[in-house]
Amino acid sequence: MDMPERGTTGWYPVVRAAEVGTTPVPVGAAGSAYVVVRLRPNGEVTAFPARCPHRLVPLAAGHVEDGRLICPAHGWRFDGEGRCTTVPSLGDDGCPPPRADLRGPWAVEERYGWVWLAPEPTTSGPPRPAGDLRPEPGAELPRPAGPVFDNLAPALANAWHPVELSRELRPGGWSSVRLLGCTWNLARDAAGTVTVEPAVFGVRERLGLIWLAPAEPADVPLEVPELFDRRFVAGWLPPVRSPGPAGPLADTFLDASHGPFVHATTIGAADRAEVAPAEVVREPGGFSSVQEQWVDNPVDPEVTTGGRPLRQRRRTTYTFRAPFRLCLRQEFLDSGAATTLLYLLQPEDLDSTRIYTCLLVSAGPGQPLPTPRSLAEQVALQRRILEEDVRSQETLAVPGLPLDLRDEVHVPADRLGLALREALCDFMVAERRQQRAA
Ligand code: FES
Ligand SMILES: [Fe+2]
The missing domain is CATH 3.90.380.10 (Naphthalene 1,2-dioxygenase Alpha Subunit; Chain A, domain 1)
Structure with missing residues (x-):
């Protein structure tokens, strides 16, 4: 078969056309993740980026209604051009911001029984296959480009964290808990005092929970x-x-x-x-x-x-x-x-x-x-x-x-x-x- 050009230009067969209906299908092309879907039963195939631009929810979990792809989290609606037509929280007269529009691949085509994506501008159409086609491997969902606050952020050591309900640890009992990627062993003695191994800055009980502060806390209760x-x-x-x-x-x-x-x-x-x-x-x-x-x-x-x-x-x-x-x-x-x-x-x-x-x-x-x-x-x-x-x-x-x-x-x-x-x-x-x- 004629192989598509590599890099990000060229055409990539991503899924058999018969497998695409009005439920979004996650696919990959040139290492990027997309979803393909028909916005009307038996209509043409549309391709969208894999994530909603609002809170990055994967659009593979979305659904189609009245010719629009709808994000499951807050109901933003997208038309076949990727334009965001509705942001429900703005009300009936609200105007979606321009950045809400989706930027999908440059082109999508249904040819030779397959759906093809061209992520970047290209001059020719999808190449005629000379043998069996295999779909492009799926791609990982894109990560945010900037920094994220994750569960191992170093600053988290300087805060009190709940690790167990007080009633989960009975006198004479012990347990292991996970916090910030580490294991801590808790024990409660017969007098009710809780101790922790390895040592932490502090352990206390408050609001019905046991709390640990690995290092000196900088938070406000x-x-x-x-x-x-x-x-x-x-x-x-x-x-x-x-x-x-x-x-x-x-x-x-x-x-x-x-x-x-x-x-x-x-x-x-x-x-x-x-x-x-x-x-x-x-x-x-x-x-x-x-x-x-x-x-x-x-x-x-x-x-x-x-x-x-x-x-x-x-x-x-x-x-x-x-x-x-x-x-x-x-x-x-x-x-x-x-x-x-x-x-x-x-x-x-x-x-x-x-x-x-x-x-x-x-x-x-x-x-x-x-x-x-x-x-x-x-x-x-x-x-x-x-x-x-x-x-x-x-x-x-x-x-x-x-x-x-x-x-x-x-x-x-x-x-x-x-x-x-x-x-x-x-x-x-x-x-x-x-x-x-x-
Ligand atoms: S994440 Fe898609 S509408 Fe909010
Ligand atoms: Fe909720």
């Missing part, structure tokens, strides 16, 4: 007053492991625009896709932000009795403390009921993060405490929501949170995500300052 408020009852979710770094996970927990897409089967179906830009208040060690939204509140008992509508006003206060501690307080303004979600992340290894989630629930002023049954139902719902977030991380396949803003495309709904990137950069600076002072 997260305060959770609800833990000491008698109107709240607390329920821990079983710790969950996410096969990826903590930074993008924290980004997801702070993200108000993924609900209708990632949580469509739990809480997101009725969420408005449009997200008003949030004000962010910088605070020592992180930031906070208050947002109001209309959402469904199926766990409100008054909804079942018809005392209140399903659709209710909710105020959410996000509090973030670097490196990976988040508190989301959600208050239903009509009933006064409040739910606080605490996400505390343990960066175990480059590709592993353990997630501790605590739910603190109050039925509102003058109301009896939530019953164990209603708490259990809310914990079960949060478990399903968390599973959806972890599944979305599984497909993401990035080495860490991109810190160079040019590696992604940002829209007004991403203000908390931008504040996260800034807070992690500040955290690295604080750690370096502390190192110099030591």
